[in-house]
Amino acid sequence: MKTEIETIAGETPGVAYQLTVHRLTGSDAGAPRTYIQAGLHADERPGVAALHYLIPMLEQAEAEGRLLGSITLVPHANPIGAAQHLFGDHMGRFSMGTRVNFNRDFPVPGKDGVRALDTATAPVFAERRLKSRLLELADDCPIVLDLHCDDESVQYLYVPEPLWPEMADLAACLDAEAALLWDSGSDCAFEEAVFEQMTARARESGGNLSGHCVTTVELRGQNDVDAGLARKDAEGLYRFLQGRGVVAADDSATPDLRADFVARQIRHVEMVEAPAGGTILFHVAPGERVQAGQMVAEIIVDPGCSGGAVAVTAPQAGYVLTRRIRRFVRMGDNLLKIIGDNQAVASRTGALED
Structure with a gap:
């Protein structure tokens, strides 16, 4: 494995960021190339922990001649966000300089099919140059994995609808519980930008x-960071790479999807919002089924007083995907994501949250 430390200049004198890039060279030029990154939302650490265990496994495969496809790994994809702390709290989701989500506004091909990337010396904010560089690193890789997590959550995937159900192998290898399928984007997240470029090149080549x-x-969730889960995720990713021909496969059978696996279009997601501000008492957890009208949470507005808690009910029957990690909420904040049995929002195409 070869490691490169790239420098991203900051916006003011004396400020710079380091981006660590690991490259492993496969022995078969025809095998799929792979790009994996973690920590784009810099306060989301399960992916970083998984790569801590996956990288040595891939190094061993490379040393033993079992690595077929070349792999690029970026374990800390957002050094800018990693450095953002306010009064001891890590602020890794939004840029403090521009207030833009680090996983939004990636460059995508225009109507002419051309994608304009910012160079390393372009006179723009560092986060824009970082986003362009991450896309460059992922270019020409048919397999691109962006490792994130939610607040409190089951393990799930966002998948471009044209790639499903072929991508069910990844969900099975990771023992994931759900997949949200999208057919068009609106927020230019990393995944969307990569897929648009893939689609444009496929059109050009007739493939x-x-x-x-x-x-x-x-x-899973932000606090699901421990050695056991990280090893399980690393082993799942490794099995997936074996199944896709990136690593020479052993005799292990490819796993099946969980019997209770849920795959729905993103339009089925109900974003349950807080009708009042206060302290949250959840009555359901991620992974549970709910019925229409079932109480899923209470919000304590006036503690101890009659009528001092506001009930929150499920808008329809479905599967609880995520819930809020903090237990104090403002009116209008998101409380839960529920994958409804029926379509929830006909026009939803892009991000579920800011």
């Missing part, structure tokens, strides 16, 4: 997208 895989992998 198809079979064998391609691009996804945001939500590795």
